[in-house]
Amino acid sequence: MSREIWEQAYQEKTDWWGRRPNHVLSDYQSLVPDGRVFDAGIGEGRNALFFAERGYAVEGVDLSATAVERCGQLAMANGWHVNASTADLRGYPLEEGQYALLIFSSILPFFHPEDISCIIEKAKKALQPGGLLYINVFDRDDPSRAKAEAACTHLDAHTFRNEATGMYHHYFSEEELASLLAPLSTIYWSSSRFLDLTHGEPHEHSTIEVLCQKEMDE
Numbered sequence: 001m002s003r004e005i006w007e008q009a010y011q012e013k014t015d016w017w018g019r020r021p022n023h024v025l026s027d028y029q030s031l032v033p034d035g036r037v038f039d040a041g042i043g044e045g046r047n048a049l050f051f052a053e054r055g056y057a058v059e060g061v062d063l064s065a066t067a068v069e070r071c072g073q074l075a076m077a078n079g080w081h082v083n084a085s086t087a088d089l090r091g092y093p094l095e096e097g098q099y100a101l102l103i104f105s106s107i108l109p110f111f112h113p114e115d116i117s118c119i120i121e122k123a124k125k126a127l128q129p130g131g132l133l134y135i136n137v138f139d140r141d142d143p144s145r146a147k148a149e150a151a152c153t154h155l156d157a158h159t160f161r162n163e164a165t166g167m168y169h170h171y172f173s174e175e176e177l178a179s180l181l182a183p184l185s186t187i188y189w190s191s192s193r194f195l196d197l198t199h200g201e202p203h204e205h206s207t208i209e210v211l212c213q214k215e216m217d218e
């Protein structure tokens with residue numbers, strides 16, 4: 001069901017999250033080793049295209065066929081290559097030890113905690129030595145939480161399921177994220193509250209954003 005919700009969103013509007021990559025990814029691009037980049041929930045490709053332009057072999061998946069198609073068109077129009085496909089991240093196999101960078105931009109809060117653990121475990125195994133993992137998530141103070149609490153089934157104190165859409169809404173703590181990401185080393189860790197101007201009416205978010213790295217000798 002959540003597939004239809006995302007698909008409908010992209011059919012109604014283009015450039016949902018803007019064209020600029022997340023600033024942490026562009027600021028630290030020089031640390032990303034040569035190789036393969038995987039973008040989970042690639043959307044219209046703002047992060048994937050940034051790395052494709054810089055010569056990385058970029059692939060990604062998204063539930064929305066419209067988003068994937070738009071990403072492919074933008075890549076082609078610029079002469080870059082992105083291998084984007086329509087698939088559910090939860091069942092998507094990631095080859096172990098193969099990736100220079102894995103991107104999870106604004107996607108993990110939409111999964112059940114058990115799926116989040118499995119996805120992060122799979123991601124840690126998929127990193128090559130020295131490879132980077134980028135994640136941003138909503139934290140427990142995110143203003144959208146009040147709406148989720150009111151409209152959804154409470155699965156635990158910080159996880160909600162919207163029975164009408166089938167979507168999960170999970171709100172992270174810093175301790176939880178640190179434990180999921182261990183033993184990766186931290187390059188960037190930030191907890192912030194900001195006004196989001198990328199889509200819809202201006203609205204506030206409270207997020208945790210992390211860039212971490214697999215040791216060279218793991």
Ligand SMILES: C[S@@+](CC[C@H](N)C(=O)[O-])C[C@H]1O[C@@H](n2cnc3c(N)ncnc32)[C@H](O)[C@@H]1O
Nearest residue numbers: 006017041042043062063064088089105106107
């Ligand atoms: C908030 S958007 C973020 C898009 C993009 N990562 C960005 O930062 O611009 C979340 C994206 O995750 C995708 N998505 C949600 N659940 C998914 C799943 N189970 N498998 C693959 N993609 C999924 C949605 O279709 C949507 O494009």
